[in-house]
Amino acid sequence: MINPNWPIIEDAWAPAYGANGGGVPAGGYVQVTPLHQSSTRRGRQYELDQIQAGEYTSSLDNATGALDPTNTAGPWYGHIAPYQPFRKRAQWPPTPNLLTQVLASGGDTVAAGTVLSPDVVGSDTDTAPTVVASGTAWVGSNVLQAAVPVSTAAGSRIVHTSAVAVRPGATYAVQLRVRDVTAGTSLSVAAVIGWLGPTPGAAPVTTVTGASSTLTGGASAPWTLVAVTATAPATAYGMDIGVSLVAGAGATCAAQVDGWQVERAAAPSAWTMPGTWYPLIAGLTERWPSVWTTEGYGEVQPTTTDAVALLSQVTLADxxxxxxxxxxxxxxxxxxxxxxxxxxxxxxxxxxxxxxxxxxxxxxxxxxxxxxxxxxxxxxxxxxxxxxxxxxxxxxxxxxxxxxxxxxxxxxxxxxxxxxxxxxxxxxxxxxxxxxxxxxxxxxxxxxxxxxxxxxxxxxxxxxxxxxxxxxxxxxxxxxxxxxxxxxxxxxxxxxxxxxxxxxxxxxxxxxxxxxxxxxxxxxxxxxxxxxxxxxxxxxxxxxxxxxxxxxxxxxxxxxxxxxxxxxxxxxxxxAWRSACSGESTGARYRRILRYAGYTGATNIATGQTTSMGPATDITGQDAFTALTSVVTTENGEHFVSADGTLTFKGRDARYNATTPAVIFGEGAGEYPYEECALDLDSTHLANMATITQTGTGQTFAATDAASVAAYGARTFTRDINATSAGECQDAANHLVSRYRNALTRVTTLRLHPSAYPALWPVALGLELGMRVRIKRRPFGAPVITVEAFIESIQWDFDDRGEAWCVLQCSPVDTTPYAVFSSWHTTMNVAPLAGITTLTINAPTDNVNPLSAQIYPGLSLILGPGTATQETVTVKTVGFSVPGWATANIVFTAPTTQAHAGGDVVCEPLPAGVTNAAAYDSVSTFDGSAFAY
Missing domain, CATH: 2.60.120.200 (Jelly Rolls)
Known part of the structure; x- marks a missing residue:
């Protein structure tokens, strides 16, 4: 019976896999059962602190000794070891359908043309099952399609997935809609459930096949329902479900699948679009301590950490x-x-x-x-x-x-x-x-x-x-x-x-x-x-x-x-030989270190704003995680393992450009409630005398804020950064003093209670590290307290009485907003030929003020800066425009000498060597400003 106020929770372990290069597989899981409390924690305390390995703790039912590594009669004996993949995730809203939305709906949640990863959905007949648009889809507007070559053998799976974790001893019902869309062909197919063995990625060791159906090919062929029900054996290492050929293919054809469902039931029920699966943590089991109570009851209390813990144990060579x-x-x-x-x-x-x-x-x-x-x-x-x-x-x-x-x-x-x-x-x-x-x-x-x-x-x-x-x-x-x-x-x-x-x-x-x-x-x-x-x-x-x-x-x-x-x-x-990789961006260096460490898991790595790092000789003898952290320090960015196990690196621009909150917490309309909020005017992160050491040269760069020194005393801050640019090192010192010269309000605790307020479930489950949020508090008789912050730590706590809490720690956003100075610039509305004296332009960012208030007769303008047809003209007159204008005309004092493309830039003169009119001021500094009027 599904509780509509509680998500479907899955705690799953992959006994067939080892460390897997730090990656978390998409399938091949056994569902395990927490007995008491379980909790997850990811992130760091505040933005200047080092990120810690994400951790999951729980106590698992081991009454039969099945999870005891020393139990020679256990179903997974010999395959219970440290550093095996583990994941915890939640489906909201809860539904009987345990598949992801993209598989259940035939790809309706992604764009047509998407080639799904073979780790998510595989095929024995096609290397790449694809999402294709269909006006006759069984549900929605897309379907999954796979090629079936002539002479494909019986038993071959057209599509299959092992994404659903299996609970040994449970009965599962699978249903799919399938059709052959190639005229003049036919296929004999059936739904199939397979039970995986101890070889990662291998075909099932045993299968159960449903009743067969014959598909008659045609562009508008009807959908055929195929289904199968089976009970998982105690020795299953995972479950693989899909549709397979009952007889060999007599001709090459294309098969489509839609309306897919797998549920824990004795028979298929009505198809339901599954809720969204939200990951809570994905990582690797680190230890398997077992406990036997005086009553003879057995528990296993594994400690699971994310890829950070694995990377911290790899020592890098030069x-x-x-x-x-x-x-x-x-x-x-x-x-x-x-x-x-x-x-x-x-x-x-x-x-x-x-x-x-x-x-x-x-x-x-x-x-x-x-x-x-x-x-x-x-x-x-x-x-x-x-x-x-x-x-x-x-x-x-x-x-x-x-x-x-x-x-x-x-x-x-x-x-x-x-x-x-x-x-x-x-x-x-x-x-x-x-x-x-x-x-x-x-x-x-x-x-x-x-x-x-x-x-x-x-x-x-x-x-x-x-x-x-x-x-x-x-x-x-x-x-x-x-x-x-x-x-x-x-x-x-x-x-x-x-x-x-x-x-x-x-x-x-x-x-x-x-x-x-x-x-x-x-x-x-x-x-x-x-x-x-x-x-x-x-x-x-x-x-x-x-x-x-x-x-x-x-x-x-x-x-x-x-x-x-x-x-x-x-x-x-x-x-690597010539210069120890000097000159590469922080994103490239981050990828390099991961490759050296043998990490093959999922990544999301930004390019980074530091485009030229110094030699990578500083990684020699370091553990991989420390080396990665040094790259993040140089970038002044952030890195973490996301809830789904993806190792993520963000440049410093990610926070600079996050100007609006993703979620607002508070008591007002459109705000999400919280149980507790603890704030701290934090003095431990004060810094008014910063010294930056350039790793490659040992040169130091300093910045000081005298007013802060007078107010708080000297508060020093040191940092090594491996950037080749001396200017960037100086900017880093200036930024750190600008950011930390005054005490800032930090959020030590923000406690959410979704089990008491179910509408909070999708919000809390969707939170991720680095996300910008707004927190409001309305004291009696006082102005509203508003804190703009970035999430630094996420902790989930589940107990055995149906309660769940999500606890956040947050750092404040920068108190100084950032801006990039630019010239006045817009684009040409037409593609003018050479010899014209009147040019139609599109409105720039400001279309409220008339064009005549923005440029004036006698002003020089550049047409097509940075292109082969760049030329400079002088304004004679400015055309009429009213608030809300879209285009206007400029008349020049002399005809143009070049033809230009439509959309070419028109702008004020730029400094020497600069071609980007939108961001040209190379001398701006933190807490400084430059104006040209």
Missing amino acids: PLTAEISSHRPVYLYTCADPAEAAAVTDTIGAYPAVPIRAGKYGAGSVTLGTDITATTPAGTYTGASGTVARFASSAPGTGSATPADYLSLDAAGIRGPVNSTYTRLIAFRYIGAAPPTTAADLWCTLDSHHAQNPSGTIRLYIDSTGKLNALTSGFFTGGLTLTSAASVTDGNWHLALFGYSAGSSGNFFLSLDGGYLSTPAGSGYSPTGIVSDSIGAFVDGTLGAATSFAFSGDLSYVGELADFLSSTDCANLYA
Whole structure:
């Protein structure tokens, strides 16, 4: 029986999954039952405090020991572990239909053309079930459509979802409307319920199929109701429901589904549009403590945290190592070994140390422990530190019979690429004769057929023009060569990546310093039977280590990856190597850290207003969450895990631009009631002397407010920000003093009681961190107290007596409003040709004052600023306009010289180098103003 004043509450656990890269799956859940109180809490205390991991606590029924990890007879034995996905959500208004609105209605709550995520709704017959518009939809105006190719096997699911959590032992009824809309075809289908097993994302281990129905295809085919009822076994890991083929498809057709419902019942009831599912928290179970009372009753009290807790346990390497590690490194010899060493070691530990060997024709030299130097200051790399290996020969870059020392990869068991698809990388600085007389090999791999021609080889070498070449060839198949456009004999460091993807549609690529060249490779263009693999010279293992084409210079970061890198991958790796990713935005840095941490969950990451961060060397040795927090500090933004498990990063503009409240709490009309409101004129966040330290340089920037110092005493505030702009660092200091020079009123508690006031349920359930709200209080005989604030913390408390509370903590909005100064500007109403003297313009933001009050004869105007047809004109007369005007005319003193596009900007003159008329004042500061009249 559904209580109309209480939402449907789902506490669900995904026993088939592990940490899942920090992500929360859309399906595959078992519903568990809290016995007593349960609570969730997400967020931070106030805006200057660090966000804490979201947490869910409860006590779950474990009378049968089913949730005891040590119970060998338990239904999920061996699959109860820390860091498994967990979610708590609520449906309002409550309905029998447990599906989401988008699935139940065939996509009526999203736009036609939307391709639903396969995690939400899957198909065995189509890779992408799509929402399509239909004038004959069973309900609403959209339907779900999936392609069914000819010969699709019986049992294949046309559409299916595992989004509903299963309660073991409960009976479920499923109903759908389905039709075939392809004329001349037919399908035999049935509704199906499947019970999932312990393999994540796999097909159900058992299924129950309803009565079959035959669909006759046609553009206006009628809808057919299919249904099935089944009881969930005690061992279910989740429930998968949908419609499947009873017989194989005889022809390709399109099937549509609408009016979908799943309910806990012995038989289907009338279809109902489900209420909205509001997430309360989504995260990972961290611990599974069990309690057995003296009465023998069992409980499990798991602690669930969101992705913040997982990220806080990941320690990051330096940017270059982290970038390499994200691409499945096979081995990595950084050549940062001490000078006394006779070999270089694999930092991954997969292979033995690579010895330094002398060639057949005599020794050269390899000097370990060499400092990183370059011809120019910008010619080094900062993505990693340490020493490098220096190679020298008495006859570098020449032909056969050259004395040389080299690194013998084959002596360490590396004989060619470990995988058929690979990427090799090497950093180098050439310091020999420029260019080499013949060639200088950085890397040479040869097969046993070298005495024959052609043979199999992989070479990376500098040719006699100073260009870098990558060559791959197979035995008797010929070779492929890629040559860089730039010379590499400038005495500076360069990064080379080259690789091969196996198969008939394979490719061969070369990347130099982030660029990318590739060519189709097909199959057979990689050597087999390799006998020698060497660094620093061309070494022929079939001739007793005969050396030639010796390299002269420094080498480091010799490695191989199991991935075939894309152009984007190469650019990312080069940026990490050259500058530790300096110059990227805060949003890009946030994404980078998540990738380095192995996080694959859902994200919502803003670009950020800091467009150029300093080197990412500050992440080295930090846990991922601390590194992310540093990015947020630089941005002066916020981050949190939203209620549905999405890791969210917002730039500082999100709060600047949130000018109106999403919800108003109070006692008046249109306001939502609360039980308790506690305010605090907070003195702990005072700051009137701010010092900002620029992370990359250590330079400091200060701001002071003398009046605040006099009123409250010196209250210091320090912050490190990793922005490359000195102006931005100074602005940060000014802003912090402006914001925190006076005590601000903060909301320590705002208690909502939706179980006592059901109309509050959708409002409270829809609240999210960072949302702007307005809180009102009307004291007797006193003016209304109004607090504008942002939500910083949300806590939900549920007890076992049908009560629920939502408690908020909030920070005040900035007391100083923000504005951007602009020129007077509008757009052209027409597309004028050259030679006109009268121009029709659209009204700017101000259409109350007449145009003649805004511009005047003799004023210069720019037409089309920033375009190829930009020109300056002078106003002669201004056309008539009245309040509410939409267009008006301007007459110029001389004809125009350029044709313009309709909608081109017309504006007052702009400062030098500025083309944006709407935001041009680059010298405005906090608490300052600039006026031009």
